[in-house]
Amino acid sequence: MRARGWVSCGVNPGLPGFAFADDRGAWRGFDVDICRAVAAATLGDAKAVRFTPVDAADRFAALRGGRIDVLARNTSWTLARDTGEGVDFAAVTYFDGQGFLAPKALNLTSADELNGARICVQHATASEANVEDYFRTRGLKYTPVVTKTEAEARAVYQSEGCDAFTADVSALASARSVMNSPNAHVILPTVISKEPLAPVVRQDDPVWTDIVRWTVYSLILAEEVGVSSKTADELAKSSSDPRVRRLLGAEGDFGAPMGLKPDFAYQAILQVGAYDEIFARNVGAQSALKLERGHNALWNAAQPGLLYAPPAR
Incomplete structure (x- = not known):
């Protein structure tokens, strides 16, 4: 990916709110933004991603065959898929049913x-x-x-x-x-x-699995500690909260074990947004779908949901 300069992402051919090409041919949606966040964390540029529409029937073959690096296509994490398709599910991005x-x-x-x-x-x-x-x-x-x-x-x-x-x-x-x-x-x-939807990667690269997983978790943690695309820059410089400082790369170097820069999560949040921003603009209050957070609310929200990320420490 570094050699060629972009991440190849497999998406739904057309699912408004999650993955669709607009009138200008630009890809938009919740799953699209997850891919952009991965590109920002990996390559430092949320625009360094190319999208490949994949049908339900051939999505895993496209991933195993190397046509795509990550599958972000409303795909449920199940036992049969996890153990029988030669793939790994990185982290749940959307709890559905x-x-x-x-x-x-x-x-x-x-x-x-x-x-x-x-x-x-x-x-x-x-x-x-x-x-x-x-x-x-x-x-x-x-x-x-x-x-x-x-x-x-x-x-x-x-x-x-x-x-x-x-x-x-x-x-x-x-x-x-x-x-x-x-x-x-x-x-x-x-x-x-129960349909836990998650981005999928091949089983042959555990570091890449970690990169996708911790990009997703970073977006969730950002919402939890009050960091957004609008505040990430200032908080990286001024916050005294150790959770915020670790997340944004101002303290410690949690990117090194994955071959990433210390600010990998900062780049994803700054360029794409925290989880709540991604949800709101694509499928939530700011979108045509107007979906409630429901199960996809944070575990500690006023109306708790299932959304939970391990600590960045």
Whole structure:
């Protein structure tokens, strides 16, 4: 990566809020920003990253084959993937769960009311197996309408080729935001799985795994200790808080074991932002998705979530 001058990042071909190319061809989104933060930490430049759209079916092959250095594509951390795909999951960036999108006019209150329904689901995803488990466990029947991509599933659902659409709740919120009449559809309250989404790397380079992992954790720690892209520069010079000083490279050299500069986390935070900034602008209050922090709130927030990073010391 240093020799060629950029990080190669595999992303979803088009999932608004998480990874999509805008009208000018520039990539934007939550997962895109995670990749930019990794580039800033590794190469000192958040712009030193190139994005490769990868489908669900070939994402791990693209990673193993060396076409990409890191996969940041709404990918759930599961036992089978972690132990059987020759990859490592660096750190959870988004705690999600699988849900169902249905027409508001149906007045559904639970996924159990979908007995006998046609359900759109994307092929080669955890969602495909989860929905089968859910209906089978409850003795309910459904007809899967399997599509190759999320965009295709959304299109089939909008054309009434299926009665409901199942995917991670974040993906459903993304899909609804670009539908013809977003307010005509609701995400049902039923959540049928745990989906910890995490960037993925090959298993053959433990130092690279550490770099991606500690870039993510640095973004989370930044929010926890009150550092943002706007305050990082001043705090690096003036803060007396040892947690802040260590995080920003003003005290100690925690980058050395990974072959990075002492200010690797500072560069990621300064150029891309702390976790709360990345969340807000892409999927939270400042975005079209308006997702609540929920499980993705800090462990010590007023309304605690699951977000937690080991200490930088």
